[in-house]
Amino acid sequence: MNWSHFIYFAVATVLLWSGAIVATNLKIKSLYGEILSLFGVALLALFIILFWIEKGEPPLRTMGETRLWYSLFIGVVGYVTYRRWSYKWILSYTLLVAQVFIFVNLLKPEIHTTNLMPALQSLWFVPHVTVYILSYALLGAATIASLLAIAKFEKRGRELLPMIDNLVYVGSALLLMGMFMGALWAKEAWGDFWSWDPKEVWAFITAAFYLLYIHLRRIKFSVRLALWLLPFSFILLMITWIGINWLPAAAGSVHIY
DSSP, X not given: OOGGGHHHHHHHHHHHHHHHHHHHHXXXXXXHHHHHHHHHHHHHXXXXXXXXXXXXSOSOSSHHHHHHHHHHHHHHHHHHHHHXXXXXXXXXXXXXXXXXXXXXXXXXXXXXXXXXXGGGOSTTHHHHHHHHHHHHHHHHHHHXXXXXXXXXXXXXXXXXXXXXXXXXXXXXXXXXXXXXXXXXXXXXXXXXXXXXXXXXXXXXXXXXXXXXXXXXXXXXXXXXXXXXXHHHHHHHHHHHHTGGGGOGGGTTOTTOO
């Protein structure tokens, strides 16, 4: 199972998730939407597993491969969040975002090599990247919810706060965990826990803003201001994950492969 087979799984997954969105929004039995969304998740997970077996290593190296995991994780996060808080829109929006990342992978395929550079041949590789991508999925769902809460603040915006807070709490914890594992990995690979590499700096800034959101919520500061922090923080997160590759300062980064 190589990358050329991705299109078949991608099309089938998009159709399943599109069906789930339609079933949810047309108020057909919600069970149908849930089943379709889970089938889409299972199909994408199957491709990742088969692709992993074919490569002989976890598909986590290239940007395209991390987008693959992001589509899977945000689909799972959307479903779990829907089951916990019963907001149908969160399932629809997260599945829509997951499809966007699938389309990006279809339109902008990347080279998926089978050889890992020495620094990536570490036990930290899989947990470090996986935890980060899962945190991105959780924080992405929190951002979607925060935008809706801002738009409908006077009506039902405050009702979304418990869900948003919990998504940010777990997502931020995983983000910090990823940074901690990255520091241990850096010590093993390069001899230093922290080198002020551009990606490390942006990851630190991103984590700091999510912690600021948590702090503002704990001291019960302005709810509106706290909510606006989440879209801004997610932009920082996207710079850390994707945008850093385009910054001149990152030309010598050890995180650019």
